[in-house]
Amino acid sequence: MKSQHKKPLHIYFALFTGLTLAMGSCKKFVEIPPPVNQLTAATVFSSDATASAAIAGIYSRLSQSGFIQAITPYAAMYADETVNYEPGNQGEFALSQLTRISSPALNTNFWNLGYQYIYFANAAIGELNTGSGVSPALKANLTGEAKFIRAYLYLNLSSLFGDVPLITDTRYQSNATFPRSPKAQVMQFIIEDLKEAVELLGEQTGGEKVRANRYAAMALLARAYLYNGEWALAQQSANAVIESKKYTMLTDPSKVFLKNSSEAILQLYPTQTNQNTPDGLTFLPATAAEQPKYVITPALLSAFEPADLRKSAWIASRIFLGQSYAYPAKYRVINTSVLSEYLMVLRLAEQYLIRGEARIQLGDIENGIADLNVIRKRARPAPAPTLPNPVPDLSGSISKAEALLAMEKERQTELMCEMGHRWLDLQRTGRADKILKAVKPDTWTATAILWPIPEEQLRLNPFLEQNPGYNK
Template sequence: MKTKLPISILTILILSFLLISCEDFVEVDSPNNKLIRDEVFGSDETAISAMQGIYNELFVADFSGGYTRSVTFLSGLSADNIQNITTTNPERMAFEENELFPDNQNNLALWSSAYNIIYMANSYIEGIENAENLSPDLISQLNGEAKFIRAFTYFYLVNLYEEVPLILSTNYQNNELAPRVSASEIYKQIIDDLEIARESLTVEYRNADRTQVNKFAATALLARVYLYLKDWEKAEELSSQVIAEESLYELPDDLDEVFLANSREAIWQISPLGNGSIVTHTNEGNLFIIDPFFSFFAIAKLPESLLTDFRPEDKRLLNWIDYNASRDAYFPYKYKIRNSSELPILENSMVLRLAEQFLIRSEARTELNDLPGAKEDLDQIRTRAGLDPISEIFPELSKAQLLKEIAQERRRELFSEWGHRWLDLKRTERASTVLGNSNPTWEDTDVLYPIPAQERMKNPNLSQNPGY
């Protein structure tokens, strides 16, 4: 009879296996590591628990957690969608002013926390691919989930820093001196991982919970990747596959339903349970909502330029933006809960959602000269927001004008989510035009963040981005 491990011992084993520091690349003796790996992948229960540990880490990790050192916040500051309320934090102001230096600790947190997630994913992939006691279907599913997370993380690294080290194993001797590789090589790996994920993952969400990825999460992210690579046919094809899955996804008419846990619009979310059962609110809600009684703690607000982008009747202005009189500040109100420790969880952090897929397809169709189809997709977003269809008010819109409308709609729809505005300005080569007009110190090289100085001290093979 096989004895089950106590939960406390199981947790220690999983953490020992997955949370070896990727910053120091500490060598682990092979026999001990093999014993840990045998336990972690010795049963369905422990293998699934280890995968859940990676999902949980995404809520805690700086780059993905949605708090002050996240892509959402820092890249929002770098663009024109979020502002600091005060100027007393120079490291955060550096992002808003596009005056980053290589020793910025927030930038280091972005980089190192992303690579920690990659290291965990690599460790898991190595373990699951050599598992002997698991069913082939479970191995395929969990391998697909881990490769999705690795691809997802590299997507942000390549878009924030461009050339970065491509780390695909836990071999510390190779990793500690790994040089940067081209963006095209990083994108190739992202596509390879996502294609494997698409083949391996099921349509259904494991445990019916959208905080675990499925086939369409991989498809949605791949559609975005091809949009960034200007492969319009692939972007249209893949976004269409997600949009067509009406049994799973729809655009709720009520905007207050969009960011609820397991909402019908959600393709993938991150659960607050990653921080344990102490808190059940999202980090984004805690960061952005200005408490009416403790407003002096507030650190972020929405800029005037974003607010004036909305028409007065736009439901997103009414439902997703609120105002604090004591700070004279408008703030994102997509998440309605600032603090909570109660179950059940009402809101998860949104990562991928259906509205973005309509916007991806609209842009791809425009580039493919299918302007009627592009307008139809754009109007899905506009009419939900209570706006007149673009096909009615501007029936003769040119291709260039329609692309401009799509860009503005992306700003209005996706503000305060995962740095979309920053990445959009960069990929469409509009960053210098848009941000340079309001920032006298702007330089074209500011579109890339610097490689952290601390990482270059540890790894002399890391070159620096231009301008730093």
């Protein structure tokens, strides 16, 4: 599969040594001491403290990885959210026209790192399953976390690339020549991992929200069911998160992405020195005189109703050389040692949107629109006594097709420039062709619905086949 899979297991877990890891309340840090000789997987999972720190290490590595740093800007360009016509692969993503130039970015940021962290999760699951040094309750919880992480990575990889190799262990020799598995099989594996994670994980919801709990697994399971077209199960899982009452919608959109906000189900703890979130670093101009790197498209700007509070809270603008540029600003902090923002992975608003879409697909349009209106209520400014409501509730007395379009628009605005949601929505609903052909008429093609398998991986593994449209 890739050359890194040919390293023995202890090399991978040696990567966790010397990392500053968030544990417990994350107000203090724990550093795993370096080993005398080699840090083997068996040694890591020989005690509660080192096993918990090893799983925390996966989150830590993931939070600063190219995988997390690249998914939002690259997917936003690939869809219709932002433009950035810089030379090289950036321009290819903006045009939705990936070629060999963009292959290294796909490999380094997504495929290679995705499977690296899947390897970590597989190793952890294997050691926790066979070892006896971790207490039973903690073993169950850590196994649930590892399965959650593995499912999260596979859900993203299969969404971006389609069929992908389904690697479930650490046998690097056989894994290096593993073929692609059908996406339907991968999706079922993801769902089973998350169902098991729901059973294994505890309900801890206080303090820092930087490690997966039962509700995080339920929330990701709801997303997986939605992506897989299993509407009743998507509704059921999202409903379980909503009705748990463990999370609440904030009335002020500007506070949603603060650390440990009441809406957050899972966030990633910042691990880079003097940095809060990679999205803040990516999207915000570094100086008062700098042009924004990523500019919001007219399509996204026009999707917001004029008085929508989210537009003013999550989009900033700047005049540069006499031209006004709007840019993403869900995160408002770039470089500071004071941590006020954590990168959002899962939040309550998405669960309302999942439940609402599932209800509409099941024919319960009225309640589906009611969920959508929960989201719109937060976007609504205080009404003026003599003026109509600027962001009114939508009526449930509309057709299924109209309701689904309303849901698409609400997801476009609520989840804008956030972990690739817009691109994955256009892809999974079959709407990419219609929407992006209009936005990018000269470069969009139907085969662009999947990203190409990186050339580096095709050279390493002769059993991988390229996606259609990329064999030139």
